[in-house]
Amino acid sequence: GSPSLSSVLSNFDRMRRAVVSEGKAATAQCAAASTRQEAKELLEVGVARVAAVFETQSEALHQLIHTTQRLRRLPRVEPSEPLVVLVGMPNVGKSSIVLAISSGTPEVNDYPFTTRRLLIGHVQQAGDRYQVMDTPGVLSRADSERNPLEGLTLAAAELLPSAIVFVMDLSGTSGAQSSPLLQLAVREKIRSQFPSRPWLDVRSKADLPIADELS
Numbered sequence: 001g002s003p004s005l006s007s008v009l010s011n012f013d014r015m016r017r018a019v020v021s022e023g024k025a026a027t028a029q030c031a032a033a034s035t036r037q038e039a040k041e042l043l044e045v046g047v048a049r050v051a052a053v054f055e056t057q058s059e060a061l062h063q064l065i066h067t068t069q070r071l072r073r074l075p076r077v078e079p080s081e082p083l084v085v086l087v088g089m090p091n092v093g094k095s096s097i098v099l100a101i102s103s104g105t106p107e108v109n110d111y112p113f114t115t116r117r118l119l120i121g122h123v124q125q126a127g128d129r130y131q132v133m134d135t136p137g138v139l140s141r142a143d144s145e146r147n148p149l150e151g152l153t154l155a156a157a158e159l160l161p162s163a164i165v166f167v168m169d170l171s172g173t174s175g176a177q178s179s180p181l182l183q184l185a186v187r188e189k190i191r192s193q194f195p196s197r198p199w200l201d202v203r204s205k206a207d208l209p210i211a212d213e214l215s
Helices: 005-031 037-056 058-072 096-101 148-159 180-194
Strands: 082-089 119-125 128-134 163-168 197-201
Touching: 005 037, 005 058, 037 058, 082 096, 082 148, 096 119, 096 128, 119 180, 163 180
Parallel strands: 082 128, 082 163, 163 197
Antiparallel strands: 119 128
């Protein structure tokens, strides 16, 4: 997997200190040279040493650039504005709700895990602005078996000061892995994980009849 942020920063700092150390040593040698020609030769040697250190540890810089690019793609959460996190199983309509009520523009398709990252839209109401977060779907399985997308959703629910809107499609049209009974089971599990969070259950696709398995 990808290295942790602390590991990336530590590796880059190690490379930076090594480059600075070689640079200072080369500068001191040049300053102590007795002739201009000697200083020039020492400078060339010093530059080569700095370049060698950089080349041998350049992966640290590449890791930092890659990590920075990934962080830039993360949504910006404004702590002073109320936040609602939409949670639910795959393909139940979370993205459609975000698209309908907010400025967010998630991808909407009829296959699971369309949402592959966190996405934030905004809602203006009576002069106030509210944040609405779309999240990847969560399947009915043990936490130890979850993929990174599911982990992202649960981390958002756990770590961000938010209310949770649990979205359920009870029509039975979301696929076998998101059946109404499985959705209710996932709902109970997640509710028990976050008992103190403000919580609202929302039924999507309400124009469709409820599935027979819930009758």
